Amino acid sequence: MNSLSPGFRGRRRSLAERLPPGQYPTESFPVLSAGPTPRVSTEDWTFTVTTERGDTRTWTWEQMTALPQQGIVQDIHCVTRWSKFDTRWRGVPLDAFLEDVATEAGFAVVSSYGGYTSNMPLEDLLDGRAWIVHTYEGYPLSPEHGGPARLLVPHLYLWKSAKWVRGLRLVIEDEPGFWESIGYHDYGDPWREQRTWGD
Amino acid sequence: MPWRRVRLVERRSQTPSARSLVFAAPGWPGHLPGQHVDVRLTADDGYRAVRSYSLAAPADGESIELGVQTVPGGEVSPYLADDLPLGADVEVRGPLGNWFVWRTEQPAPVLLVAGGSGVVPLAAMIRAHHRTQSRSTFQLLYSVRTPDDVWYRDHLADGDPRHDVRILYTRQGPPAGTRAPGRVGRSDLDGPASRLQPASPVYVCGPTGFVEAVGDLLTDMGRDPATIRTERFG
Missing domain, CATH: 3.40.50.80 (Nucleotide-binding domain of ferredoxin-NADP reductase (FNR) module)
Incomplete structure (x- = not known):
């Protein structure tokens, strides 16, 4: 008899082509955060882009929500192994915040209310592949899921999609963020299973 | 980080639906209290399922202890809690998570x-x-x-x-x-x-x-x- 998990059958194998390796589909929406949930009101919320020269541009909630909005339907993949299909969001593509910014930077560090950070190549935030989202399944994004607004970069593991987003710093040299500095992969492509250092 | 084959050597009931599972883990590198592992199960046709479980005991050589709460209807936890035979293997990857950990040198209460x-x-x-x-x-x-x-x-x-x-x-x-x-x-x-x-x-x-x-x-x-x-x- 095979002695590796004998008798285990598992569920049926549908949706296999939509599921990155090592993931399982879930209907629920688990919450994973390193600390307590910060409470940020939309009156106090701002989003600031800072270039490598220290130039800044800031949007208030009112200004952000006045930008052209997009409906977004995307699969999301958490490094803790769950994936969720066809999540529906509303928000603003990052291109709208970056189109007038003059920069030579190749990388970005996103920062959150509460102190969280994450890093990624700037190009991963452009061309309609990343958004600031404020609405989930038709309702205002709840605080435990990152409300009032979070980053959404669905083609990378979800820890890159920083909750409670407050800013984006453009940098010439890549700088590891919160999880990236304590063991998570620098890039985090779910299709290449880039979970931890060395993957 | 490699997948490592570990053998179930002990199962204890903690509550009617919760178990402690102790595995022999040759070459285990040690871990910090608070860390977890991914556990991978493989069916006869090659299908695999992975879930995370917390390590319930401090580092103890080549032995690791997990805590498993049965989730009714779950794909993995009922199998681990009650069906995986003693002496059989699963695969684990870890230790994982370097944030939710306590380090013995931390002095504060x-x-x-x-x-x-x-x-x-x-x-x-x-x-x-x-x-x-x-x-x-x-x-x-x-x-x-x-x-x-x-x-x-x-x-x-x-x-x-x-x-x-x-x-x-x-x-x-x-x-x-x-x-x-x-x-x-x-x-x-x-x-x-x-x-x-x-x-x-x-x-x-x-x-x-x-x-x-x-x-x-x-x-x-x-x-x-x-x-x-x-x-x-x-």
């Missing part, structure tokens, strides 16, 4: 707040502390539904004078209980929090709603959010 099976990584911390000579104190507030739902009774009653364990019942307490059953509230946290230092770490682990509620209570009480580390599930 510590508060642990557990909801249900969230006690598993916190038990690893309290057991690790029991082995040290540290003069720091550990307080554990442990919320369970009923007395039948308490895990690790032997480890929690370790007689360590540096440990203060309080079990809070949300549905039904023991006959001699003095606290009315109910969710963790401010009055449960005031005393333990008053015995902390400003920089003391607080570790909160449990279902999402529990962790959200405790995190809000602690920050409303004025604790620095940066000192509160959380792990949520469900």
Whole structure:
């Protein structure tokens, strides 16, 4: 008899082509955060882009929500192994915040209310592949899921999609963020299973 | 990080639906209390499923202990809890998670707040502390539904004078209980929090709603959010 998990059958194998390796589909929406949930009101919320020269541009909630909005339907993949299909969001593509910014930077560090950070190549935030989202399944994004607004970069593991987003710093040299500095992969492509250092 | 084949050598019931599983893990590199592993199961046709489980004990050579709460209808937990035969193998990858960990050199008193099976990584911390000579104190507030739902009774009653364990019942307490059953509230946290230092770490682990509620209570009480580390599930 095979002695590796004998008798285990598992569920049926549908949706296999939509599921990155090592993931399982879930209907629920688990919450994973390193600390307590910060409470940020939309009156106090701002989003600031800072270039490598220290130039800044800031949007208030009112200004952000006045930008052209997009409906977004995307699969999301958490490094803790769950994936969720066809999540529906509303928000603003990052291109709208970056189109007038003059920069030579190749990388970005996103920062959150509460102190969280994450890093990624700037190009991963452009061309309609990343958004600031404020609405989930038709309702205002709840605080435990990152409300009032979070980053959404669905083609990378979800820890890159920083909750409670407050800013984006453009940098010439890549700088590891919160999880990236304590063991998570620098890039985090779910299709290449880039979970931890060395993957 | 490699997948490593480990062998089930011991299974103990903690509650009617919770098990401690001890695996022989040749070449295990060690871990910090609070870390977890990914467990991978493989069916005969090659289908695989992976879930995360917290390590319930401090590093102990080539032996690792996991805590498994059966999720009714779950794909992996009922199999691990009751079906995986003793002497059979699964694969694990880890240790994982370098944030929700307690390091023995941390000197400040510590508060642990557990909801249900969230006690598993916190038990690893309290057991690790029991082995040290540290003069720091550990307080554990442990919320369970009923007395039948308490895990690790032997480890929690370790007689360590540096440990203060309080079990809070949300549905039904023991006959001699003095606290009315109910969710963790401010009055449960005031005393333990008053015995902390400003920089003391607080570790909160449990279902999402529990962790959200405790995190809000602690920050409303004025604790620095940066000192509160959380792990949520469900």
